[in-house]
Amino acid sequence: MLELKKVNYAVVDEKTKQEKVVLKDITLAFPENKLTVITGQNGSGKSTLIKLIMGVISPTSGKIFYNGKDITKLRLDERANLGFTIAFQQPVRFKGLTVKNLLDVASEKSNKLSDACEYLSKVGLCAKNYINRELDSTLSGGELKRIELAISLAKGGNLYLFDEPEAGIDLWSFENLVDLFKGLKGKTVIIVSHQEKILEKADYLLLIENDNYKLGTKKEILPLLKIEPKCKKLGGQNE
Amino acid sequence: MNNIDKELLKSVADLHFTPLGSFNIRKNGESVGRNSTKEIEIITKKDKSGIDIIVKPGVKNKSVHIPVIITVGDLTDIVYNDFYIGEGADVIIVAGCGIHNPTLDDSRHDGIHAFYLEKNSKVKYIEKHLGTGKGGKILNPITKIFMKNGSEFEMETLQIGGVTYSKRDTQAVLEDNTKLLIKEKILTTEDQEAITSFDVQLKGKNSHVQVVSRSVAKENSKQSFYSNISGEAECFGHVECDGILLDKAQIISVPKVDAKCPEASLVHEAAIGKIAGEQLLKLMSLGLSHEEAENLIIKGYLS
Ligand SMILES: Nc1ncnc2c1ncn2[C@@H]1O[C@H](COP(=O)(O)OP(=O)(O)OP(=O)(O)O)[C@@H](O)[C@H]1O
Ligand SMILES: [Mg+2]
Secondary structure, X not given: OEEEEEEXXXXXXXXXXXXXXXXXXXXXXEOOOOEEEEEEOOOOOHHHHHHHHHOOOOOOEEEEEEOOEEOOOXXXXXXXXXXXXXXXXXXXXXXXXXXXXXXXXXXXOOOOHHHHHHHHHHOOOOHHHHOXXXXXXXXXXXXXXXXXXXXXXXXXXXXXEEEOOOOOOOHHHHHHHHHHHHOOOOOEEEEEOOOHHHHHHOOEEEEEEXXXXXXXXXXXXXXXXXXXXXXXXXXXXXX | OOHHHXXXXXXXXXXXXXXXXXXXXXXXXXXXXXXXXXXXXEEEOOOOOEEEEEEOOOOXXXXXXXXXXXXXXXXXXXXXXXEEEOOOOEEEEEEEEEEEXXXXXXXXXXXXXXXXXXXXXEEEEEEEEEEEOOOOEEXXXXXEEEEOOOOEEEEEEEXXXXXXXXXXXXXXXXXXXXXXXXXXXXXXXXXXXXXXXXXXXXXXXXXXXXXXXXXXXXXXXXXXXXXXXXXXXXXXXEEEEEEEEOOOOEEEEEEEEEEOOOOOEEEEEEEEEOOOHHHHHHHHOOOOOHHHHHHHHHHHHOO
């Protein structure tokens, strides 16, 4: 089980030199082997939370536990080897590295076309058209996003973090994408999303808003999302 | 031929055995193997050290290997090779120099290559450089390319480590409807220095040049990249200089574009910096250590 205890994250604004709190005092436990969807307005700190869990960044204070073990100080690669798998909101481009190179690193083997097909077809791409493509600026945004997902599937793991996986993916293949997440049953899956269709598939929802947050079952949280104005779903004091 | 010779030949010319077709192998300043064919003749120069390589008109799908290896120290080997490429010919030329210097004195090879491309001829030229052993390994290749109407020249140079000092000088003159593509990859480490300069004159209408340089400089090494592209007609020139810097290394890029005709379209792009943090993070999120991630990025970049 993944737990956060009194996690804070603040950054210092380079221009104003003022401290800006991004996430404040978060204590929660993500339900084991369930699909939890994190939602909230742009800039509310969803990606930040995902990166804290993965170890891309470290909390200013507070602790993170996995299966009862304090992992706050574990590096990104150490968490990856523990079974944490992330697909970033903004996939990275590489000059000179191919889709195959990354699939190979992720799966720790040399993938043949048929292996690559297994991962790429799940995200709606035809392996033979992509396996030798460079991950450079010649790939479209949607292609890159799908490849990012395929790489995370190739890596595998016990805890998946998907940051807006549906962004830029055309509607036609949307259903398949949703099936993909449902197919990770038995794993802890955390998805950041704004998409109603994905929210509907969730077991649990985590709503982040201003300095506040609420984790609950889909039944508990979905009604809150309908409340206007958009920034006061949790009845916060901030204007 | 001993194992060091074989290893060097394999690295610089992909030669695992005696090549098919025409070849000339030069070791420690002397020719040690040669095959001159009817289609591609190799003739020793009379006035200076070097060879003339004559590709007859219309010869297609043939290759020439002319690797150079040096396995001793305290040697300066200067060689002049002239390539005459006949009209309509289409060939692959593999050059390259491997130095294994076990001594403490410098070994140096200056390969001065001139290519004369007749009308509508096509050349792919591959040149690899490698150094091993303790002593200084110095390489100063000069390449001159003269391109007649309709000819194409593709040049791939690779210097992937171990060369203490190199000064690479490439000059080209392009007539009408010509295409020149240069891909260069250089890795320097320790206190090595690599200087590379391109001087391309786009004289003819519809002449094209593209220079793609990718370099990685590590530790205390230094690389300088100079390019001078002049356009004297309706022509296209594109220079791309990408560099990754690590440790205390330095990369200097000095572009010059000189358009002498309003129809000349010349572009220079340079992007030099450290490895992008998010690239490292992505690979580490797949379980690689920082060092493994760095090495993979560099390997891909220079591949
Ligand atoms: N290094 C940083 N420096 C300055 N501000 C930062 C930094 N990192 C995050 N922030 C700020 O923290 C807030 C939360 O960012 P985050 O990327 O987590 O938002 P998000 O909820 O994922 O938004 P979106 O829905 O647009 O993806 C934003 O206001 C952002 O500008
Ligand atoms: Mg985000």
